[in-house]
Amino acid sequence: MKLVLASLFCIAMISCKEAPKETQAQSETAETNPTLDDSNYPEAMRKVFAAHGGLATWKDHRMLSFEIAKPDKREKHSIDLYSRNEKIEMPGIVMGSNGKDIWLLDENVAYKGDAVFYHNLMFYFYAMPFVLSDEGINYSRAEDLEFEGTSYPGIRISYNEGVGLSSKDEYFMHYNPKTFQMEWLGYTVTYRSGEKSDNIKWIRYNDWVDVEGLILPKSLTWHDYEGRTIKAPREPLLFENVSLSKVPMADEFFAKPVNAKIVNRKKE
Known part of the structure; x- marks a missing residue:
């Protein structure tokens, strides 16, 4: 789930002057955008990407x-x-x-969560459907999801062995049959047990905003459920001050602070 996406970062050349330190660091970490080939995605998946601004637009950001x-x-x-x-x-x-370690700076020992589990978690939910273009993914048709009289077609997502933190996780992406915009995400959690699960949790995606030409969530709403029967919504989770940039941050931005600790996966 945490695989490399690509884009093209263009650097303005300044003659006879040393580039500012921030620009030098950014240029050192820039990578080349490979040719986009979407032929490996199912047709429905390609239509979903297009409905959200296009996979090429997503890959053009850093x-x-x-x-x-x-x-x-x-x-x-x-x-x-x-x-x-x-x-x-x-x-x-x-x-x-x-890129090597997951670290935590918590000098007051106030954090009660699992930093390894939380790593990239909210990003992955937020960056739907584009993270479903990552390498190592297998696509198959999912049973339609029924909600309030509408039948939502779906794509089942599974991962090759060793891909991401929990390669046995599964996702069920359901889209509007007319617009192809994503409307529901079902997912299983296998992080600690390492075993496949048939307990599918459900998130509704029906509140979108345009960010640099991409249609991204403004909020996510988890729902109560019984199997594939969707029940009452919970309080929406709001996303604010969203920004996309084609300019990478310097490596130092992600570096482990001196007083931070490297964290390891928690066991049950």
Whole structure:
């Protein structure tokens, strides 16, 4: 799930002058955008990508950032879309990944979650449907999802062995049959057990905003459920101050702070 996406970063050449340090660091981490080949995706998947602004537009960007407004705190997430390096900032706590380690800076020992599990988690939910273009994914038809008289066609997503943190996770992406916009995401969680699960949780995607030509979520709404029967909605999770950039951050932005600790996967 955390695989390399590509884009083209154009650097303006300044003659007879040394480039600013930030520009030098950015240019050192820029990569070349390979030719986009979408022939491996099912036709329905290609139509979903197109309905959200197009896969080429997504791959043309390097950095994504957003804030999540929670009742007890505000989180800022910054992600490199190529490397999936990440930094999550919240009051008194910073966590991130640098391509090698997942680290946590929490000097007051206030964080009660699992930093490994949380790594890229909200990014992955937020960046739907585009993260479903990652390598190592298998696509098959999913049973239609019925909700309030509408039948939503779906695509089942599975992963090759060893892909991502939990390669046995599965996703069920359901889209509007007329517009091809994504409307539902079902997902299983196998992070700690390592075993496949048939407990599918459901998120509704029906609140969108245009960001640099891409149609991305403004909010996500988890629903209560019984199997594939969708029940009452929970409080929406809001995303604010969303930005996309074609300019990468310097590697130092994701580097482990001196006082941060490397965190490992928790066991049940």
